[in-house]
Amino acid sequence: MSQVIHFISIGGSAMHNLALTLQQQGYTISGSDDEIYDPSRSRLQKHGLLPAEMGWFPEKIHSGLTAVIVGMNAHKENPELVKALELGLPIYSYPEFMYQQSQQKQRIVIAGSHGKTTITAMILHVLKFHNRNFDYLVGEQIDGFETMAKLTPDAPVIILEGDEYPSSPIDAQPKFLHYQPHIALISGIAWDHVNIYPTWDEYVDAFELLAEAMPKAGILIFDESDDMLDVIGQKERADITKIPYLPHPATTVEGKTILVTKKGARVPVQVFGQHNLKNIAGAMTVCDRIGITEEQFYEALPTFKPVAMRLEKVAEKGGRVLYRDFAHSPAKVEATTEAVKHQYTSRKVVAVVELSTFSSLNKAFLDQYEGTLDAADVGVVYFDENASDRNPEAISTTDVLNAFNKPGLHVFNKPEELQNFLIDQREAATVFLLMSSSQFGGLAMDALADKLL
Incomplete structure (x- = not known):
């Protein structure tokens, strides 16, 4: 008899990959989520695992399930999780x-x-x-x-x-x-x-x-x-x-x-x-x-090719080069900026970091960024002007300037202003490094690369 496993929050990156590999091993897989984005969405769809509709459906949880795997994106009160607990089903996190x-x-x-x-x-x-x-x-x-x-x-x-x-x-x-x-x-x-x-x-x-x-x-x-x-x-x-x-x-x-x-x-x-x-x-x-x-x-x-977004060369043209990196924590920002400057010692490096994580937008944590952009010729920090709405301990431009403590640091909180600034740097700088675990307020990388290079 086939083993049947249900995923609560199947759209997560680790979760949907685990679902796919178990399906390949012959398990019967079902799953739910309240929102699923690409690439998870198209990959689940391709293998017939995309839920028919988004949301949580306690009726999907029944005594015939071999196990339930619950992802971090679900909440304790999740109706499917509550039912699985009531039925006494084996419930695992994916690491378990x-x-x-x-x-x-x-x-x-x-x-x-x-x-x-x-x-x-x-x-x-x-x-x-x-x-x-x-x-x-x-x-x-x-x-x-x-x-x-x-x-x-x-x-x-x-x-x-x-x-x-x-x-x-x-x-x-x-x-x-x-x-x-x-x-x-x-x-x-x-x-x-x-x-x-x-x-x-x-x-x-x-x-x-x-x-x-x-x-x-x-x-x-x-x-x-x-x-x-x-x-x-x-x-x-x-x-x-x-x-x-x-x-x-x-x-x-x-x-x-x-x-x-x-x-x-x-x-x-x-x-x-x-x-x-x-x-x-x-x-x-x-x-x-x-x-x-x-x-x-x-x-x-x-x-071995660099992993996507890990010091990834987005484009290179006419002597200019654009790198993208997932760096967002202070240690990563410092290491990545130093690596790029070391690689291009004789060229002008513009390094941009986006503050978008809970930690980086936290006033008490911000001082950890002191000196992290020092290796760059031009240092730039971007944070979303609306980020403060989500965080009562919101940071200001002055907080950022004080924390990074880098002479001539530029701070932006509108994506179009950031883009215009970078394009203005084109004549003087030849190496651009963009560091973020987010999207710089929705800047299109390919379009930016075309304009910069």
């Missing part, structure tokens, strides 16, 4: 379900405030290049992979991108604590998500717990150059092997990053920046532990 399905596998978790998607994607790319059999969960659609999740009965290993967000509306535990990894990599810790972790200490505690929860004979891999991680890594933990890593040695030739191996060989790669050299070192350390030799790693890496 991934763990349930991978108890017989070697579990590898990639965690950290930054770099985890790129490190996970690098490992997946290398394993695929060498035709290894593996399952995975990654937080972004990546080149060469049809879905962001894969769960099969026979893969001996699973690579999981693990984040520190709560697991579900009825489970406040950070997602990565469910995975109980045999190997855990923590890429770096920089305070974020102040709506969930109001203090720096509470944020660090989550990662402490991840390190504490590892089973005996576990392996903890961490960025040695991150002060906070070094503290976690150096703590005495019986039966755990600790492996620190540092940025991979490299040189830059005509704007291209070339890795320099221990044997002196040179390996060209398509990513750049100090943070990516750390990501490479971390991915290589994990691969070494799961049977990929250094030679195999270096053979696969040159064909």
